[in-house]
Amino acid sequence: MLQVDNLNVYYGAIHALQGISFNVNEGEIVTLIGANGAGKSTTLRTLSGLLRSRTGSITFKGVDISSMPAEKIVEAGISHVPEGRKIFAPLSVRENLMMGAYSRNDPAEIQETLERAYRSFPRLKERAGQYGGTLSGGEQQMLATARGLMSKPTLMLLDEPSMGLSPILVEEIFRIIVEINKQGTSILLVEQNAQMALSVAHRAYVLETGRIVLSGVAKEIADNPQVKTAYLGV
């Protein structure tokens, strides 16, 4: 479904992604784990069109999207829930959700997606008229996730969904991620909480300073002694 080949991304003179290759298959949860500054968020930002790669290709459903503008990539079916949630604070919860559906032009069906989002996240329905900025961290993550689903993506890029949340909320968010995946959306998950990420993912890639150093089935990666000491704190 998503095929990334030899991707090189620079921030000015800094070589942030040094020729990484990976893929996400239909129906999978794939996780990218790694330390701060390894290039995880850079990878997602490049996939969604906010950053441009210098070389390498990104193919989504057989189409090269590496030079597509961000707004077209959303239309193609990739939704990126950014790090730090990035809720539109001065917009109401409902308006935030409607912005998620900006690329769509079918009012009746958008309304249906909105109703479904409210059913999955009843809290958001209660707060529909409230400003996004007034929500708690956990509610903002729910809103960001629900907003990401409004475009009806076939692939969802999730950047640090557990950041800053209490352990109970982290469990809740990961339960939701698995649920979204079961309903047919493939997921590329970037996490610092490697333990949780590996427990829900099918496959995993380990990123270190812009290179992929390890990849495989999530369970095997979790059992890898190096990963254990470096990322799982065991």
Next chain:
Amino acid sequence: MPEKSDLPAAMSGISRRRRPPLAWVGNGFLIIVAVLAAYVLVSNLAKNPIEFLQNVLDGLKLGCVYALIALGYTMVYGIVKLINFAHGDVFMVGAFTSFYAVSQFNLHQWPQMLFPAIPAGISLVVGSFTVILLSMVVCTLLAITIERVAYKPLRDAPRIAALITAIGVSFFLEFFGALQFVFSPRFIPYKSPFDTTAWYIQGGIHPIVSGQSSPDNTISFSNIFLIILVASVLVQLFLQFLVRRTKIGVAMRAASFDKPTARLMGINVDRVISFTFAIGAAFAGLGGVLYAIAYASIWTQLGILPGLKAFVAAVLGGIGSLPGAFVGALIMGQAESLTMSYISTPMRDAVAFTILIIVLLVKPTGIFGEPAGEKA
């Protein structure tokens, strides 16, 4: 995000802990000015309430024109953080467009010229609307062109670069317009699409015969005053509807808060920015036509002072806020009109910019402005 955090936190700490020396001089001065202004206003209100009310109405007319311009300043600032100094000159182009449409092409009479059977009144209304619409369209196209050519390439440049460019565009429009074969550098008597008529109130509403003045101690108003008032209020309501209820309007608010995330939603941010320039320019064009009709004379630097005063109005109301621009513009109109009547006419411009300085000293975020640095 890094722009703000780059400022050492200590800097804001210093200003909070230690007040600048002699701060009381500034505050004392402000209080004296406020007391004097209040004294002048109250004494004149008591002396001749009718004349005072007349001045308030004149200020309202001016304020409503400023409101039409200030909206464009505030919306553009809200989304690209640019003070678009060329905005006042777009206003000027709006006035000139309507002048040529009326004086050269008689566009205000087109319905009757094409269909002689149409009553003159209806023809004039439809024709005048056409003139205004044409000016709005011309201003819109001009603003979109300016944005594409001058501002868009500087989207990622430091903000000061775009600001200087805006001043350059402003000068270009003024002095290109002053060329003999464009608008000419002269003052031109404006040919209005419709006649202005005025009425006075004295136990009822009576028309003022043209060439005569209204009787003493009466309040008078004109049709153009009513049109400006209604247009200004309708535009304000329309824009509120736009940014609250429409998809593109909500996208404008989203993009003004966070452009990268707006793009992740599938919003074409460049198109939203162009749209914002277009809307602002359309209403500046409308303002330009109404201003020219009301004040009857036009030249290529017509937009400078109203533009700058509308900018002050936007800052006063809280730049980025639509209701702020409207309220700020009404206050500016009053300040100017009352200064003209009770202090002296040349002081009108000085007072406008004194207000700017006072706002920047006392409350830089303006009346409806959000506290700076809230946006993380």
